[in-house]
Amino acid sequence: MSYDVTAVRAHFPALLEGAAHFDGPGGSQSPTQVARAVADVLTSAVANKGVMTAAERRATQIVDAARAAGADLVGGDPQGIVFGRSMTQLTYDFARTLAKTWGPGDEVVVTRLDHDANVRPWVQAAEAAGATVRWATFDPATGVLTADDVARALSPRTRLVALTAASNLLGSRPDVPTVAATAHEAGALVYVDGVHFTPHAFVDMAALGADFYACSPYKFLGPHLGMLAAAPALLEELRPDKLLPSADVVPERFEYGTLPYESMAGTTAAIDFLADLVPGTGTRRERLAASLEALEQHESELLAHLDDGLAQLPRTTRYGDPNRHRTPTTLFTVAGVPPAEVYQRLADRGVNAPAGTFYAYECARVLGIEETGAVRAGIAPYTEKSDVDRLLEAVADISG
Structure with missing residues (x-):
């Protein structure tokens, strides 16, 4: 087409x-469709999620629609889609949560190709836990980070590998599936920064081997927001700090305060717009x-x-x-x-x-x-x- x-x-x-x-x-x-979706929410009756009033039901429908759209975008599960203020905020939140299980002798791998939002949260969380940070670097002549570059930093003590799917500075695309397969063999989780990748390619987080996939709707025509995808079963294993009365079900346990309904509606509209860039049928x-x-x-x-x-x-x-x-x-x-x-x-x-x-x-x-x-x-x-x-x-x- x-x-x-x-x-x-x-x-x-x-x-x-x-x-x-x-x-x-x-x-x-x-696009206009995104602006209209945001405006429609702000000019409609919306309340905190619920089922009793029309305003509550509208909020619930907005959230459910955004999770379904986010799952379609990355090939995930709607119940594994988490929204936050930004990818940076989400990564800090998950770094602090995952680091609760780290200690001296554990290792975390980060790369010198990445945006600092997929570096510093892990470095700081590892330091706070007493874990060791291992660095994978790239060839400055080509701008390419190879799977071997990352593999050299892995060990049986690696707990997590943080890797970009595409450099926001150079555009270079590491071989994420190979890196992920090697990391999984070592028993590590893989956190993929898809912020610069998502606007330009069809995302299949399972094919990538990503345990966590983070992106930013405002980079793919949507509003300012962050989104993270993971398997619901994996999220069930994690215990973030949270308020006592706030929801403890997945994925809500990772979302703090009232959700930005207008931005979530705009995100759904952006994903729908991407799906219709060329005429077509199907899901x-x-x-x-x-x-x-x-x-x-x-x-x-x-x-x-x-x-x-x-x-x-x-x-x-x-x-x-x-x-x-x-x-x-x-x-x-x-x-x-x-x-x-x-x-x-x-x-x-x-x-x-x-x-x-x-x-x-x-x-x-x-x-x-x-x-x-x-x-x-x-x-x-x-x-x-x-x-x-x-x-x-x-x-x-x-x-x-």
Whole structure:
């Protein structure tokens, strides 16, 4: 099925402002359907979940619908879908909970490719428990973290491996299934950061081997929220700190306070929108598979156009190996022009491609850009070829 980017773009009012958006890795624009779903909740009678009043029933229906949509998105179980303020908050919560069972002699593996939200919570939780942190690093020339790189950090004492499905800085995609299989052989759990992966690929957490899969709806066209998926049986084994009167059933025991119903409704709408990026029939899960396959092809073609264009420009350096399979993300610098200045000059031309290290602290250190950062251009479902051309023209002027 061909991808009609013009038809997709028609649903995004933000694009009428005229900017070419390459800032999706930090937060995507939202279609009208998502905004309407949020507004509908805020302008309807909603109360805490329950069954007695219409307002209570509406809240319950919103939550159930969001869990079902989240499960369809990642190939999980609705009763294993947990919502929180952000992926960072959820990861801290689960790190503290899992660390209750750790002690001296136990080990946790983190990688230098990851966003710090999938590094620091585990490092700090391990330190508090007296456990040891093992590091897996990647090749800065290619931006690739191999399964062997992670395997070297494993031991029979490994309790958990935290790994990204795609680098938010470079877009490189580790071989998560192989890493997970090796980690499971060692008796470890696998926590996968899918924040940068989910907007660009069809997710099957079972195929990935993820015991926990965390992502952020606002990166895949939805509202600001965090989502985590795990098997309900695994969640049943975990005992987070909680208020005495709050629900102790799974998954509610991991969700603190009243849920953000409007954001959950917006998340359902975003997942429905993704499922209908191309016309199709079948279940929502089946439509997601077809739509995301078409989207991945569209984004790959634009990424190739962007990479080829940047390769022809003087004084422009791209990080990572452009020939490796990755999400549609390019990191680059222009010699003699600070990345912050490139960012500003692009913005002056209506091209939104920010500069920095984007919380990928360890990754930036390995690349040697922890002080200056670099410019990151990310392609999204609403990106069209003319946007890429605008970016290339602007960088050409900056690079001379």
